[in-house]
Amino acid sequence: MSGNRMTARQFVGREIRHARESKQLTRAELAKTFPVSESLVASWESGRLIPKTEYLPHLTGILGLPDVILRILDDLVSREVAPEWLDKWTRAESDSSALLTFEPLVVPGLLQTEDYARAVLRLGKPAPLDLEGQVSARLARQKVLTREDPPLYHAVLDEAVIRRPVGGPATMRDQLMRLVDLSRRDEIIIQVIPFEVGAHAGVAGAAIVLANINGSEVAYVDNALRGEVVEKPEDVAAIRRLWQMLSAKALHEDASIELIMKAAESWET
Known part of the structure; x- marks a missing residue:
């Protein structure tokens, strides 16, 4: 936004807030009618997020939003460039020809x-009201790996990833066997840095991903808040060097899958 010019997202967010207030509803009360989190409603009203398509009929019914707001959502907001932390990376991810990632956790x-x-x-959210929506969104992103011309996906994992219990033994076993199944695809490579390597360049770092789009690269660095899209060439080059160092420390693909299978067996119930 330049100066005091209001974006379509901000305009719609303001109208949602005005409509809610005219109905004498708090954000928490509106959130419970879906249910979603109060913070998600706040994100709608600030323009940081737009309501998902499936939420619109309910939102319109509760607040009585005019048709013009729905048209703006369809015609403007859905095509507007989203805040960097929200949408830029998912768009880069879906358009990529190669994805290189490192995950320590x-x-x-x-x-x-x-x-x-x-x-x-x-994790860290005892009862998030919009949990299922978040799960659905995450699973939807996985379609990039099953599109007609999928990107090369090369993941480097610390061994802690396959040893740390998440969701219980059955969940862990199913997850690790999924990694084994995915590794059979020609375009998916999974490597593991074993504990015996000791300390390495990724131990104190965060998750990183590099996306190659039409010969140029952008990167994503995870953090405790919302992650950061990195586009400066020198910074992207530094992240690529880090990923290459980590890949060099990892086991060969076949040995990595063997280690994952052994870990899966350890989670047998």
């Missing part, structure tokens, strides 16, 4: 089973 989102994703998204 959990299985990457594009490889997660539904139960594992649910367990991860629940």
